Amino acid sequence: MSLTLNWGILGAGNISSQFVHDLVLNNSREGSEVKHIVRSIGSSSNSKGHEFVKSNNITKNNNHGFETVVQSYDEFYANPDVNIVYIGTPHTLHKEQVIKSLEGGKHVLCEKPFTVNKRDAEELFKLAKSKNLFLMEAVWTRFFPSIALLQKYIFEEKALGEVHRLFADFSFELDFENSPPESRMRDIRLGAGALLDIGIYTITYARILLDNKVGDEHTKFDFKSFLTLDPTDGVDYNTSILLKYDNGKQGILTSSNYVNGAMPYVRLEGTKGVVEMFSDNPARPKKFTISFTDGREPIEYEDQSGYNGFIYEANAIAKDIAAGKLEDDIIPHAETLLVMSVMDQVRKDNGLVYPQDK
Numbered sequence: 236m237s238l239t240l241n242w243g244i245l246g247a248g249n250i251s252s253q254f255v256h257d258l259v260l261n262n263s264r265e266g267s268e269v270k271h272i273v274r275s276i277g278s279s280s281n282s283k284g285h286e287f288v289k290s291n292n293i294t295k296n297n298n299h300g301f302e303t304v305v306q307s308y309d310e311f312y313a314n315p316d317v318n319i320v321y322i323g324t325p326h327t328l329h330k331e332q333v334i335k336s337l338e339g340g341k342h343v344l345c346e347k348p349f350t351v352n353k354r355d356a357e358e359l360f361k362l363a364k365s366k367n368l369f370l371m372e373a374v375w376t377r378f379f380p381s382i383a384l385l386q387k388y389i390f391e392e393k394a395l396g397e398v399h400r401l402f403a404d405f406s407f408e409l410d411f412e413n414s415p416p417e418s419r420m421r422d423i424r425l426g427a428g429a430l431l432d433i434g435i436y437t438i439t440y441a442r443i444l445l446d447n448k449v450g451d452e453h454t455k456f457d458f459k460s461f462l463t464l465d466p467t468d469g470v471d472y473n474t475s476i477l478l479k480y481d482n483g484k485q486g487i488l489t490s491s492n493y494v495n496g497a498m499p500y501v502r503l504e505g506t507k508g509v510v511e512m513f514s515d516n517p518a519r520p521k522k523f524t525i526s527f528t529d530g531r532e533p534i535e536y537e538d539q540s541g542y543n544g545f546i547y548e549a550n551a552i553a554k555d556i557a558a559g560k561l562e563d564d565i566i567p568h569a570e571t572l573l574v575m576s577v578m579d580q581v582r583k584d585n586g587l588v589y590p591q592d593k
């Protein structure tokens with residue numbers, strides 16, 4: 236089984252840089268199980284692309300002897316050396332870029348939110364299957380070792396007893412003064428708003444901590460929600476979702492771009508114990524504590540790997556592709572569609588329509 240991926244990185248921005256950091260670190264470490272070769276950076280600007288290669292310190296030495304080229308988007312899609320594309324551009328560009336990457340015969344890992352609505356996501360998954368190519372939404376959170384460990388404690392060992400309630404918050408105060416109205420964080424045409432940007436993670440925590448099944452197998456739930464639409468930008472910067480599973484478990488999910496959130500950002504309550512999660516970034520589940528009601532020693536976990544955490548999803552995909560799979564078991568297509576359907580309904584119930592919905 237060959238565990239080598241030849242990556243093309245689309246968009247030389249913030250998240251692409253964080254993603255590439257992990258690939259470079261992986262390649263600099265002895266004994267890494269997967270070779271992640273960065274073949275190409277697709278950028279709107281040649282100089283920006285070269286600056287990206289430089290600032291992320293991608294060299295032949297830490298890239299398995301390969302030079303990284305910088306290409307225009309169109310050259311990038313046609314690059315025969317790239318076999319998987321990572322899409323790190325604003326939400327509303329994902330759809331067209333996934334299509335062009337698949338048309339170019341490449342597997343795709345596309346940043347969250349995968350698309351703006353479920354209809355578009357379905358179209359992309361159908362296309363990938365028809366071309367026999369792997370396609371996944373990059374919800375990296377789901378792939379952290381901390382999550383697998385928590386799921387073992389919660390669902391297999393029942394360390395919390397009966398789980399009843401989850402609080403999950405992802406909030407940070409957007410620097411409105413320094414974020415121009417045409418930035419991806421504010422522009423409705425780029426899919427701005429807290430729900431698609433950070434609310435998606437609170438729904439993700441409900442999915443992975445309240446239910447041990449994914450996609451078509453999921454436990455049924457219902458929800459009600461409120462969005463506060465900003466009078467200037469017309470998108471939600473305050474978002475609350477109340478969720479109830481058929482088995483009675485509840486999730487209280489909040490996200491905001493008006494105010495900063497508190498720590499712990501996740502609190503999961505059961506009859507015998509409580510999980511609390513801490514992080515500099517609630518998308519990155521690096522640290523948790525489990526405290527027990529009977530006074531037992533708490534369990535404490537912290538990821539000390541030195542990775543940002545993108546390596547976990549990247550390695551999982553390498554194994555999937557080597558095994559000939561078209562989707563991943565942790566976030567199969569149906570799971571992305573489920574989360575997208577929740578976000579569609581929340582927007583519908585609160586009057587948030589993106590131009591792409593029409």
Ligand SMILES: NC(=O)C1=CN([C@@H]2O[C@H](COP(=O)(O)OP(=O)(O)OC[C@H]3O[C@@H](n4cnc5c(N)ncnc54)[C@H](OP(=O)(O)O)[C@@H]3O)[C@@H](O)[C@H]2O)C=CC1
Pocket residue numbers: 245246247248249250251277278279280283284323324325326328346347348373375419432518
């Ligand atoms: N997994 C995670 O934790 C995170 C995921 N994300 C997701 O990644 C995506 C990108 O976010 P982020 O990296 O923060 O965004 P940035 O604005 O930092 O970068 C996006 C890049 O996309 C390209 N681009 C093309 N067209 C546009 C446009 N009209 N406006 C802005 N950029 C454009 C640019 O690259 P170039 O000029 O080189 O073509 C730009 O640098 C989003 O969908 C977001 O949800 C973001 C942060 C964290």
Ligand SMILES: O=C1OC[C@@H](O)[C@H](O)[C@H]1O
Pocket residue numbers: 432433516518
């Ligand atoms: O996915 C994300 O996680 C971290 C946030 O800061 C960012 O806005 C968002 O896109």
